[in-house]
Amino acid sequence: MLPENLSAVVQQLLRGQDSAKKLRDLLTVVSSVDQKKPHMKEEVDGAGGDRSPPPLAAKDLLGDIFQSLTSTISILNKGSFEEASQVPPGGGGLFSNSVKSEESEESSKCSTARGRRGCYRRRKISDSWTTLSSSLVDDGQQWRKYGQKAILNTSFPRSYFRCTHQLDQGCPAKKQVQMTSENPPVFRTIYTGKHTCRSLLKPSHIILADPRVPGDTSILLNFETGQSTDNNSNTTTATRARIRGGKTRGFSCSSAPSAAVKCEAREEAIANYVNVSCNNLWSSSSEYEGFPSPDYTLLESAIGSDQGDVLSSNQSLEVNMDLSIDGFDFEEMLAHTFS
DNA sequence: TGTATTTGACCCAA
DNA sequence: TTGGGTCAAATACA
Known part of the structure; x- marks a missing residue:
């Protein structure tokens, strides 16, 4: 990213943060007045009295926040930074203008006789989105x-993956993973197609949410202990950790009791956007052989949480990079902005 | 034996 | 013509 773009992004985000703070303060004042003296509300609204009116109405603040974030997305979309967008198809909402290739149709095999290897129609523009990560992200x-x-x-080969359920459920989802640089390692993952496969698990069983949220009914997967933590202590963890040996491929946890643990959260969980924190070292998988074992961290920040309920994908922002650009802590910023 | 990966070959689009 | 996406036989492993 160009320095001037970074500066502009930071400026826009700070602006949004400032507006959000003002809005919060405004709403706090209105709320407190409502509780004490409902008739004072009009004073707060600037209709009279000796209390000075807020500098901006809530509507204006909201507009400013939205414009700020929109500008940020726009900046990120400029140039070659398509990877700045981490929003998958359907993940629109506030960030609906982020990068997403409009699609033609999924690659389709030609109708000629079977046995013609490689007989396919190359997709021109696929329903795709790209993520960049300094580590391999499950x-x-x-x-x-x-x-x-x-x-x-x-320098590195590109690996091609398709959904395991392509055959049994016809799921068209695919992804390509490629390491794009050595130091620091950057893994570019291009996702194409949406998952249509159905889960054996209910999303609510594997929603991984912020444990800091009181009363959060979702589940925190703790990879450090190899167990899952249910914030309510009475829900069954349904996330499957399939242990395989031998030629296991995929992400494997170096601290697992057996050779490998492959985390297999299901499509709905991702569609609903979950918060995942996995701090273990993950041993490299064969498709990434030669790649360094990453310090595995995945954070998907969700915006618009309805008190811990399942998040709609169109309300979420996925940030599965390190949430920092040249020392700028997006995570902290987002936490401040949306707290 | 079943499942997943590897890898060379095939074929299309640019 | 060639790079890239996919196929499928061979292979590895539990």
Whole structure:
């Protein structure tokens, strides 16, 4: 990212933060007045009295926040920073103007006789989105590798994955993973197609939410202990951790009791956007052989949480990078802004 | 034996 | 013509 763009992004985010604070203060004042003297509300609204009116009406503040964030997205969308957008299809809402390729149709096999290997129609513009990460990120899906290809002018091969349920459920989701640089390692993942596979698990069983939220009824997966933590202590953890040996491929946890643990959260969980914190070191998978074992951290910040309820994907912002750009802490900023 | 990965070959789009 | 996406046989492993 260009320095001037970074500066502009920070400026826009700070502006949004400031507006959010003002709005919060405004709403706090209105709320307190409502509780004490309902008739004082008009004073707060600037209709009279000796209390000075707020500098901006709530509507204006909201508009300013929205404009600020929209500008930020716009900046991020400029140039080559399509990877700044982490919003998958359907993840619109506040960030609906972020990068997403409009699609033609999924790659379709030609109708000629079977046995013609590689007979397909290359998709021109796919329903795709790109993520960048400094570490290998387990997106919670089940992927099956079906190819690997050396790409021109790149040091590392590109790996091709499709949803495990492509055959049994016809799920069209695919992804490509490629390491784009060595120091620091950057993993570019291109997702194409939406998951249509159905989960055996209910999303609520594997919603991983912020444990800091009091009364949060969701489940925190604690990879450090290899167990899951239910914030209510009475819910069954349904996240599957499939332990495999031998030629296990995929993300594997180096601290698991067995050779590997493959986390297999389901599509709905991702669609609803969950917060995942996995601080273990993850041993490299074969498709990433030669890649350094990452310090695995995945954070998906959700905006618009309805008190811990399942988040709608169109209200969420996925940030599965390190949430920092040159020392700027987006996580902290977002926490402040949306607290 | 079943499942997943590897890898060379095939074929299309640019 | 060639890079890239996919296929499918071969292979590995439990």
